[in-house]
Amino acid sequence: MKKILALTLACTMVVGAAAPVAAEGSDKLALNVIISQYGDHTQEWWPTFESKFEEANPDIDLNIEIVSWNDLYTVVNTRISTNQAPDILNIDTFADYVADDLLMPAEDYTSEELKAKILPSFWNANEIDGTVWALPILASARALFYNKDILEAAGAEVPTTWDEVLDACEKIKAYDENIVPWSLDISTDEGQAAFSYYTWNNGGGFTDADGNWALNSAANVEAVNFMKTLIDSGYCTADPYTETRYPQQDAFAAGSLAMMLGPCNLYDIAAGVNFGVAPMPTNGDNESVQMGVCDRLMAFRNDEAPDQEARTAAISKFFDAFYDAETYSEYMVFEGFLPVTTDSGEILAASADKYTKGDGSANGDSEYFATFCDMLASCNFYPASKPEWNDVKQGVINAEQQICQGADAQETLDLLQEDILTLQEENEAAAEEEAAAEE
Amino acid sequence: MKKHSLLKKAEPYVWLLPSMLLMAVMILVPIVTVFQLSMSQITRAGVIKGYNDFENFKAVFRSPTFWHTLKNTLVWTVTVVGFSTLIGFVIAMVLNQEFVGRKIVRAIVVFPWATSLIIQSVIWKYSINADYGSLNVILQKLGVIEKYINWTPTAQAHFAWECWIGIFVTVPFVTFCVLSGLQSIDTAYYEAADIDGASFWQKLGRITLPLLKPSLTVSTVLNIIYVFNSFPIIWTMTKGDPADRTHTLATYLYKLSFYNGKSGQAAAVSVIGFVILCICSSIYMILSLRAEKEEQ
The missing domain is CATH 3.40.190.10 (Periplasmic binding protein-like II)
Known part of the structure; x- marks a missing residue:
């Protein structure tokens, strides 16, 4: 009896290992986002954003994954080659993805208001053959x-x-x-x-x-x-x-x-x-x-998505929420980077002493960040x-x-x-x- | 009754099935996939565009870096396996003697093995750093050197350090393989040899070495495979730099794939490494098994 029991157990284990994981049933539209890790504070800020966003958009299930720069390319390439590209990705390059026709044109999901407030030099920097393929996340x-x-x-x-x-x-x-x-x-x-x-x-x-x-x-x-x-x-x-x-x-x-x-x-x-x-x-x-460094946010195409319109709308909502002046300037302050939108630039220039260390242990220096914000205009x-x-x-x-x-x-x-x-x-x-x- | 015996016959296979499946999924599938990838065109973003007429292999063979890397891999494997086997053997002989504190010494010998390779490499990297490394500081405090010395002025110097670290971390493995072999040798042989008046070298050559052959074979074959494929030391120390002069095949293919975006060529290098390793291990196994048979 014991033997038969053990055998059954072994068989179940084998079958169990082979069976695919059951998909979660959910009516929500899932958005998978990969964010690169800029510092120790990245891990603190995004989960708060995620919960606020989901509260405001109950029909969207936002999954934010924070990946270190060391692993980022490996993770993204593996995802792409196994047909599991994220919906939204934060990385520095984009031309390779455009060459493989993987990205959505930025115009498809960028609202007029958002486009108007992104610094023109940064908006244009993401153009290939007359189409803009990504949004600047920070500078x-x-x-x-x-x-x-x-x-x-x-x-x-x-x-x-x-x-x-x-x-x-x-x-x-x-x-x-x-x-x-x-x-x-x-x-x-x-x-x-x-x-x-x-x-x-x-x-x-x-x-x-x-x-x-x-x-x-x-x-x-x-x-x-x-x-x-x-x-x-x-x-x-x-x-x-x-x-x-x-x-x-x-x-x-x-x-x-x-x-x-x-x-x-x-x-x-x-x-x-x-x-x-x-x-x-x-x-x-x-x-x-x-030298200016500009990283990007981009949306991947997903031709298998059942409702393309709803997906694009969800991506738009993500970007509108992220680039909201208050939210975005808070993130810039957290990471100690420079904004690429005019309205948060104004907020931060007005009170650049907001630039504190993410843990609030040191106060910022408005003059210091003002110098860099000025520099940004003439950077290569x-x-x-x-x-x-x-x-x-x-x-x-x-x-x-x-x-x-x-x-x-x-x-x-x-x-x-x-x-x-x-x-x-x-x-x-x-x-x-x-x-x-x-x- | 017949049914029962059938069950009995099938039983071992049922028990083996999970591990066989695991092996198939975890080992065979990746091997086949890498062979496929090595013959495919893969874009930088990772999209597979179909077979490309061995273009990846041709590109790899055209690259001078590949040939340099292959030479490095050979030097790396032979040096690390050779020296660690030699040193490990001597240490094992010493540890097999009776002396006070033997247990403590044995524990100390295991330390390099028990620490992760990455941590070892990072510690070494910072120790030999010319600007703030502890090696310079200690030597200066001891009065051995006046000025800080740059221990890694050239690519060859980098590579020599990497080989040394490789030897340092591999010695414990060999030591314990040999030690277990030594302990299984019946002391009666040595007593008999002593009575016949055999010298130390005669005992070593006629008793110890022949009886150690199985454990030495195992440790050497495993070592060749480990060292050949070893990634952490070189990647942590230099990432194959300066100018790709300190790569071995393992780090070279990683850089090709994840830094240069050439996954197809990386897969080709991987296949080449696999083939080399298969050939080397087979030759060694066949030779040593044949020798064993002849002795019997």
């Missing part, structure tokens, strides 16, 4: 952060040009050998940011004036060689190839790093040191260019709407690392440019083929 700007006490003690001025950077670094090194004067991150994590800082401030960049890839320009070669000079002179952290920005931020906050090119939310982290913010140093007479952004962007991003990181390890800058960047142009041709040929097949 951040990068600038030069310096430790006032160290610079003063070393007798160095805040640098505005590259020559002054070298001069200040030398003075700091002479003042205290154990302080690292300058930070450089050319790691796989964010090496493309360093490429932007130095090439843009040398009159170069990823593209030329017409928007064509120009990775091997003379200005870029000079800029990458300047990075190598910084490393070879011993002015940077010893291992810029594998050390990411985050330990460098910690070092800055601990007072063992004198200067770094960092994001505006460094404010929160570096509260313990006496620091100042200045525009990025440039080479000679070039104009100082700051990554050319993320070009379909080759991801290859360019990995390509420049690899090139920087090779050059700083001793490879010839011109040759390396020439090769990269050649690769990217070949890829562009392939992409265009494939697009034409697809268009012809559709006809």
